[in-house]
Amino acid sequence: MAVCSALQDDEVAELERAMSFVRLESNTSLVEEGEPRRRVYTLTSGLLRLSLALPDGRRQITGFLMPGDYLGLADDEIYAQTAEAVVPSGLCSFSVRDMDRLMERYPRLRDRLHLMTRAALRQARETQMILGRLAPSEKVASFLLHMSNRAAAYGRPESPVPLPMTRTDIADYLGLTIETVSRTFTKLKTQGLIRLPDPHSVEIVDKSRLAVVAGLTVH
């Protein structure tokens, strides 16, 4: 567990006393945007989507949470976004009060969480670039490379990238429609950059050409 890696054994013991487990079914929500923030969570298994909603129902997914990621650290009085399970997921949860106490007591824990918040901010800014300035194929290509890198960071193979989320989720993450996402996958497949054994897994055939499509390298 990521949270523990910053702690000594005795610290871990105390942390565990303050902690409780949650199990979450697919497509159920853990917290809703606007709810009072009472607990913070860390994902131990599965995948969550974080999203903001507009009054008329439009949705923007701001990110996907993978094991070791935190939820609720950047919010203040109320949660700023909704968190739902993409697949069955497990989480550890702490009351905000306990977590504050723990962070005060264990500077290394606090530092680690702050590092993660800072990384999340840098990530959010990268995403701003993707949303604001990339064409659809570039968006999808960089999404695939990003998911591939994250998988690799968890020691999983970087090539058959599992995409447990739906096309709707991907569209709402990239600021596209599902049709455009689907067509873009097809196009990348036709160009021989990826293979699509099934809709929820993508095999990256030509990573460097995919990086070119992503607009991250000069042509």
Place this chain on the structure above:
Amino acid sequence: MAVCSALQDDEVAELERAMSFVRLESNTSLVEEGEPRRRVYTLTSGLLRLSLALPDGRRQITGFLMPGDYLGLADDEIYAQTAEAVVPSGLCSFSVRDMDRLMERYPRLRDRLHLMTRAALRQARETQMILGRLAPSEKVASFLLHMSNRAAAYGRPESPVPLPMTRTDIADYLGLTIETVSRTFTKLKTQGLIRLPDPHSVEIVDKSRLAVVAGLTVH
């Protein structure tokens, strides 16, 4: 100065010893994306733009810094984005080393900076929604309301909103072209929601209808 508001008088004194001033002309850069991060800054006067660039020259402005805002807090070894002055600006600067020391010594300073980082993250996520899911008029309308609110937060009038940045900057912030930004301003003017005494100041005539256009209220 915002940084000082979290400190006692004697703390302020120490802070000031570690600090140095920088003055920045319009359209000059303070730090460049990719440079080693040696100093952190706080803006005391003026306006900065933060941006990311693609190898082919496309640019995404991730935000505008106003007095009291910080620069370089979320980065690690290298700066993740470029910061340039929109208008002549003044900043206080600290070496990363000094700032780390100060944050360690003065928990209230550290907490305040972390709060600002968290707020920046929430802000970046709002911006993701704006970039990914809003139509051009909605983008421009919410940008105007946002600038108006920020002005109000600094005790300035909320209505003639000063927009010192160029149309290009606004376009690169909202993920649009300058033509679309310009046309959208004209449209909002025609609809009687705003007045444009000159290109760099916007008078908000009908705030509530502007909020409707921004997509933030149900029609």
Place this chain on the structure above:
DNA sequence: AGCGGGCTTTGATTCTGATCAACGCCCCCG
């Protein structure tokens, strides 16, 4: 006062991605 350049606005056209629509596939369930 006249000139030049940067920024903004406006107009005409193009083109891409959204929308509308239909179909296929798969899985669950009766």
Place this chain on the structure above:
DNA sequence: CGGGGGCGTTGATCAGAATCAAAGCCCGCT
């Protein structure tokens, strides 16, 4: 075994933003 629904793909059309182009405006400068 047959039906139905969710999800994904594909196709046709449309709308709107990007692009291409030109002109206006406001400065500072000579």
